[in-house]
Amino acid sequence: MRTIKLTKRQEELIELVKANQPITSEQLADKLNITRAALRPDLAILTMSGILDARPKVGYFYSQKPTTSLIHDYIRNIKVLDIKSKPVTVSENYSVYDSIVTLFLNDVGTIFVESSGYLVGAVSRKDFLKTAIGSSDVHKVPVGVIMTRMPNIVTVKDTDTAYEAARKIIEHEVDSLPVIEVVKDELQKEHYKITGKVSKTTLTQLLVKLGESQG
Amino acid sequence: MRTIKLTKRQEELIELVKANQPITSEQLADKLNITRAALRPDLAILTMSGILDARPKVGYFYSQKPTTSLIHDYIRNIKVLDIKSKPVTVSENYSVYDSIVTLFLNDVGTIFVESSGYLVGAVSRKDFLKTAIGSSDVHKVPVGVIMTRMPNIVTVKDTDTAYEAARKIIEHEVDSLPVIEVVKDELQKEHYKITGKVSKTTLTQLLVKLGESQG
Numbered sequence: 001m002r003t004i005k006l007t008k009r010q011e012e013l014i015e016l017v018k019a020n021q022p023i024t025s026e027q028l029a030d031k032l033n034i035t036r037a038a039l040r041p042d043l044a045i046l047t048m049s050g051i052l053d054a055r056p057k058v059g060y061f062y063s064q065k066p067t068t069s070l071i072h073d074y075i076r077n078i079k080v081l082d083i084k085s086k087p088v089t090v091s092e093n094y095s096v097y098d099s100i101v102t103l104f105l106n107d108v109g110t111i112f113v114e115s116s117g118y119l120v121g122a123v124s125r126k127d128f129l130k131t132a133i134g135s136s137d138v139h140k141v142p143v144g145v146i147m148t149r150m151p152n153i154v155t156v157k158d159t160d161t162a163y164e165a166a167r168k169i170i171e172h173e174v175d176s177l178p179v180i181e182v183v184k185d186e187l188q189k190e191h192y193k194i195t196g197k198v199s200k201t202t203l204t205q206l207l208v209k210l211g212e213s214q215g
Numbered sequence: 216m217r218t219i220k221l222t223k224r225q226e227e228l229i230e231l232v233k234a235n236q237p238i239t240s241e242q243l244a245d246k247l248n249i250t251r252a253a254l255r256p257d258l259a260i261l262t263m264s265g266i267l268d269a270r271p272k273v274g275y276f277y278s279q280k281p282t283t284s285l286i287h288d289y290i291r292n293i294k295v296l297d298i299k300s301k302p303v304t305v306s307e308n309y310s311v312y313d314s315i316v317t318l319f320l321n322d323v324g325t326i327f328v329e330s331s332g333y334l335v336g337a338v339s340r341k342d343f344l345k346t347a348i349g350s351s352d353v354h355k356v357p358v359g360v361i362m363t364r365m366p367n368i369v370t371v372k373d374t375d376t377a378y379e380a381a382r383k384i385i386e387h388e389v390d391s392l393p394v395i396e397v398v399k400d401e402l403q404k405e406h407y408k409i410t411g412k413v414s415k416t417t418l419t420q421l422l423v424k425l426g427e428s429q430g
Contacts, residue, residue: 041263048256075426102346104341107388125340126319132347161252163426166419173322200415204381207418211290211378 010042014062017052022059074210080165081158083206084179084196089114092121092144096136099143100128109199110176113147118183118191120154121147124175155180158197162206165198175200225257229277232267237274289425295380296373298421299394299411304329307336307359311351314358315343324414325391328362333398333406334370336362339390370395371413377421380413390415 006014009032015194016031017023025043029036040086053061088106090099092115099111103125113121123143131146132138154172156165156179165177176199180192221229224247231246232238240258244251258275261267268276303321307313307330314326318340328336338358346361347353369387371380371394380392391414395407 044259045263075422097348100344104345109340125324125344127317129315129340129344130319130346133312133353133417138348156389161426163423164428166422170416170423200419201385203419203422204384204415206384207290207381207422208378211376211381 007042010046013039013042013046013052016060017060021061022055025057029061045159076161076163078162078206079158080098080156080160080162080179080196080198083162083202084158084198085202086111087178087197089194090143091115092142094143096128096131096138096141096143096146099123100132100138103128106142108176109201110174110197111143112178112194112197113143114194117193119150119153119180119194120144121149122153122176122178123147126175150192153178155192157181158195163197163201166203169200169203170199222257225261226263228254228257229266232275233277236276237270239274243275256349287319291376291378293377293421295371295375295377295394295411295413298377299373299413300417302327302393302409302412304328304409305358307357307362309358310345311346311353311356311358311361314338315347315353318343321354323391324416325389325412326413327393327409328358329409331355332408334368334393334395334409335359335364336364337368337391338362341390365407368393370407371411372396377413377418381418384413384415384418 006022012032013028016028020027025036025039027044029039032039043052043054047054047060049065053063055061071164088102088108090102092113094102095112103109103111110122112119113123121144123146127146127148131141154168154174154177156168156177158179158181168177169175176197178192178194179196179198181195183191183193185191227247231243235242240251240254244254244260246381247254258267258269262269262275265278270276270277292330293309302309303317304327305317307328309317318324325337325339327334328338336359338361342361342363346356369383369389369392371383371392373394373396383392384390391405391412393409394411394413398406398408400406
């Protein structure tokens with residue numbers, strides 16, 4: 001996306017028009033202590049972009065039309081496909097203890113659980129911590145017992161936006177979303193294949209990238 | 216901040232100029248199948264904003280000057296003060312178990328530890344989980360034993376930017392930063408008072424807000 005950022009002079013003109021409308025280009029030139037000719041390109045940009053209205057023989061008005069929010073558009077244009085990272089998965093019969101070890105070895109916050117190659121569950125650090133301070137033996141309990149099970153897992157697809165992923169994370173109070181692809185087996189039953197994940201970390205990294213990128 | 220978003224036609228013109236430079240307005244009008252007069256306002260906007268260069272008797276060139284990234288500016292203008300949330304704190308002699316209970320009751324990911332009203336430590340879910348699967352008795356071990364201790368805690372101040380906070384979270388691989396204020400005691404010794412926190416959740420919420428706000 002490409003945009004034009006207004007100059008200080010253009011911002012100044014908008015403020016002057018807002019405060020004194022209608023105001024002629026002579027009056028504006030006068031207030032800024034420059035010539036009308038020097039003002040012409042700026043006034044042209046402002047009227048052509050719809051920020052100011054020019055009425056012949058009356059002067060310039062500030063147009064009430066809100067300018068589209070670029071930030072809004074920009075963020076809604078980033079796709080899950082562009083930001084997703086690799087998910088860490090274990091199988092359903094892994095013990096809670098082994099799953100926690102997998103979590104630490106991969107330094108992630110959420111583990112996804114697969115069965116026959118399909119996504120069946122998700123376990124967060126919070127879930128693990130709850131089990132770990134409970135009375136059950138983490139070496140014996142399989143992760144399938146404590147995981148959040150499909151269809152109770154909030155998911156996104158490659159074509160969803162980063163904004164949509166962030167909204168789901170906040171709304172459902174989860175740390176991480178599996179990125180899924182719907183596949184059908186021979187019996188036409190639908191399954192989810194996990195192709196990635198989008199976590200609060202992914203989204204924080206996105207914010208850093210947005211703040212870093214120069215144009 | 217106010218900006219002009221380019222129209223489809225203007226974007227199209229930039230692409231045509233990039234591919235065919237130098238190109239005259241006649242040639243551009245021809246390619247777009249419209250009149251030169253219809254093209255004039257768009258070409259004026261693009262040259263006045265510095266995206267295109269016009270050389271008399273030669274034609275239009277694409278100017279290499281990068282347009283300032285608005286997103287970049289915007290994100291770097293949001294302050295920690297504007298987004299920080301309430302921190303959850305316990306005192307150093309709390310047991311690990313009681314601290315975990317506090318963590319769950321407040322549904323947060325990191326607990327900060329205070330002593331005499333000053334910040335002395337931080338404990339994340341990961342730290343708690345490590346202790347919980349270890350051999351120590353979480354009911355007996357005080358949180359002060361397992362916490363990350365000052366000065367090893369990464370902090371931010373109210374006047375830092377949200378971008379800076381996000382960068383620190385990613386760089387130091389932490390979930391949450393305490394927002395601190397430096398105070399001096401009677402002996403002129405410096406201490407940190409905790410006034411808030413910025414976490415990956417705070418930053419994900421910010422991303423949602425940026426995606427939602429219309430202008």
